[in-house]
Amino acid sequence: MTATKGLEGIVAASSSISSIIDGVLTYRGYNIDDLAENATFEEVAYLLWHGKLPTQAELDQLIAQLGEYATVAPAVIEQIKLYPKDTNSMAALRTAVSSLALYDEEANDMSVEANLRKAVKLQAQLPAVVAAFARIRQGLEPVAPKKGVGVAHNFLYMLTGKDPDPVAVRALDKALVLHADHELNASTFASRVTVATLSDIYSGVTSAIGALKGPLHGGANEAVMAMLEEIGTMDNIEPYIQRKLNNKEKIMGFGHRVYKNGDPRAKHLQKMSAELGKITGNTTWYEMSVKIEELVTGQKGLKPNVDFYSASVYTSLGIPRDLFTPIFAISRVSGWTAHILEQYSDNRLIRPRAEYVGPTNQKYVPIGSR
Numbered sequence: 001m002t003a004t005k006g007l008e009g010i011v012a013a014s015s016s017i018s019s020i021i022d023g024v025l026t027y028r029g030y031n032i033d034d035l036a037e038n039a040t041f042e043e044v045a046y047l048l049w050h051g052k053l054p055t056q057a058e059l060d061q062l063i064a065q066l067g068e069y070a071t072v073a074p075a076v077i078e079q080i081k082l083y084p085k086d087t088n089s090m091a092a093l094r095t096a097v098s099s100l101a102l103y104d105e106e107a108n109d110m111s112v113e114a115n116l117r118k119a120v121k122l123q124a125q126l127p128a129v130v131a132a133f134a135r136i137r138q139g140l141e142p143v144a145p146k147k148g149v150g151v152a153h154n155f156l157y158m159l160t161g162k163d164p165d166p167v168a169v170r171a172l173d174k175a176l177v178l179h180a181d182h183e184l185n186a187s188t189f190a191s192r193v194t195v196a197t198l199s200d201i202y203s204g205v206t207s208a209i210g211a212l213k214g215p216l217h218g219g220a221n222e223a224v225m226a227m228l229e230e231i232g233t234m235d236n237i238e239p240y241i242q243r244k245l246n247n248k249e250k251i252m253g254f255g256h257r258v259y260k261n262g263d264p265r266a267k268h269l270q271k272m273s274a275e276l277g278k279i280t281g282n283t284t285w286y287e288m289s290v291k292i293e294e295l296v297t298g299q300k301g302l303k304p305n306v307d308f309y310s311a312s313v314y315t316s317l318g319i320p321r322d323l324f325t326p327i328f329a330i331s332r333v334s335g336w337t338a339h340i341l342e343q344y345s346d347n348r349l350i351r352p353r354a355e356y357v358g359p360t361n362q363k364y365v366p367i368g369s370r
């Protein structure tokens, strides 16, 4: 038995949810470029869960359900108030989502209908939890969700207490579409491993949030913004990047396990970053990002991934840096839950083997003789 480090190239599941073939990403057979230009996030979530685009009536019903389910159990809000004010935002989300299960009477109901309902509940409640956490730590009361609006609108509304600008809603909606699913990425795999023991959907999503948090995965979008802020000016870019590359340190937002010729989502985020920079009158972060890309791609051949330009997009939308990864989770919960439902529908325990590389033929030595 020989291990493949990081399971690179190993096909670990069959799925009909999303595919990456020859660098082209599709959700249920629809090219991501088509969906990014034309679909709303709620249409995409429906597509991921049901395998088909919704009719207008089905979409209206989903939006109504999302509004109905978006109110978070008061006990969970009270718990968030007890979190230390400097709690890591992904740790807060992980803890709160785990708590949501305690107040859902059908948390352990494994019927297909209950699991689909819980997928919609999680989709509705993650944005509410993130917005509540962001307000509570500023000493503000959470804002009750709006009914009849999409996830992007409702999140920005719950975050600020004001109806958001339609340009901001469309930009965030597009970012949510682009992040919704991505085949067997680390967090989705974590969710599938968890529920393949026939554990519940909340446990699967809690595992996924833990996996997304790391800077090699979803945490990279926050790390990109930290890097841009640390660099600070155009003049500092070249020495900073050169130093990192010389020291063999990673540049956040670049590289990908599957895409070697570029991430198809990055161009949409780059375009949005340029447009939002113009609208806000601050193109600095976009221009710095372009220069970093020139250097990193020029010297290492590494291309930006989905996390690179999303950092400047979210900053232009006025979103605090440490909410970038929670926003990734707000989108990806649609994909996680679709994969969890798919796993349940044809389940087998996921239990690979390890190549043993430790010592052998050891003899037990009594404690007094060691």
Ligand SMILES: CC(=O)SCCNC(=O)CCNC(=O)[C@H](O)C(C)(C)COP(=O)(O)OP(=O)(O)OC[C@H]1O[C@@H](n2cnc3c(N)ncnc32)[C@H](O)[C@@H]1OP(=O)(O)O
Binding pocket: 006, 215, 216, 217, 218, 220, 248, 249, 250, 251, 252, 253, 254, 255, 256, 257, 258, 300, 302, 305, 306, 307
């Ligand atoms: C939503 C997402 O999860 S997208 C990914 C988000 N993560 C990041 O942006 C973090 C930065 N990127 C990385 O760490 C990696 O590219 C990953 C984790 C995304 C992919 O990792 P892997 O497929 O395991 O590639 P690995 O880390 O082995 O890199 C292969 C080589 O490219 C180099 N490399 C890969 N990414 C980078 C980077 N961002 N900066 C500098 N060098 C890099 C590695 O140092 C390594 O070089 P070596 O062969 O000389 O040792």
Ligand SMILES: O=C([O-])CC(=O)C(=O)O
Binding pocket: 181, 182, 184, 185, 186, 217, 256, 257, 258, 305, 306
């Ligand atoms: O697929 C991956 O490894 C990471 C990624 O881009 C994603 O989860 O969107």
